[in-house]
Amino acid sequence: PPSGAPARADAYFRGLIDLPFDPNLHVGSLSFAWHSIFSLVGMIVGSFVSFRAARYLIRDDRVYPFAIAVVLGGLLGARVAHVLDNWNVYSPRPLELLAFWNGGIGTTGAPVGSTIAGFFAARRLRLPIGFMFDISVIGIAIGEAIGRVGDIINGEHFAKSTSLPWGVVYTNVNSPSYGLAAQHPPAGGRSRGSHCGNPRRALPDRPQVAGSAR
Secondary structure, three states: OOOOOOOOHHHHHOOOEEEOOOOEEEEOOEEEEHHHHHHHHHHHHHHHHHHHHHOOOOOOOOHHHHHHHHHHHHHHHHHHHHHHHOHHHHOOOHHHHHOHHHOOOOOOHHHHHHHHHHHHHHHHHOOOHHHHHHHHHHHHHHHHHHHHHHHHHHOOOOOOEOOOOOOEEEOOOOOOOOOOOOEOOHHHHHHHHOOOOOHHHHOOOOOOOOOOOO
């Protein structure tokens, strides 16, 4: 068992997974949530993969403003979804609507915001909309899968209790799930699901150069 955590003989006997991690990485006086760290890493890796896929068809620099629009649209959509879901909290304090530094995003709003922003950006930049959406999905799926690793470490998502071998028990006192019974890792399921897409359809049958045709 981890240092400072009570022994959980039942967890080890039943083969459950012990997650002793602190939900935050502490560097001096600074503290960074693992969710934020892995989300940033996922965004970088996903963007890199999408850029490489875009070069199959787009040979100029129009892919960069498109990517910026998709990312900003996703962040805005995620924030709007969070605010709407917690309107009873924000309605008495409207100034906190923009206080994104205090946290608060709704992942269901991210693809909506990215889709809207990506559509208008592709139209503005005269990019093939279907192809740009296809390569964006590749990066989003990879970024989502990597970001969910931080969710698993943080223990901020809750699921049904279980005694199955893949059940997780959080033994760090700072974890939001500390003291709860063993549960399914919901973020882990979503992370695996992000890998189940078929990126093959993102590549057209015949390579074309769109950089010269506007």
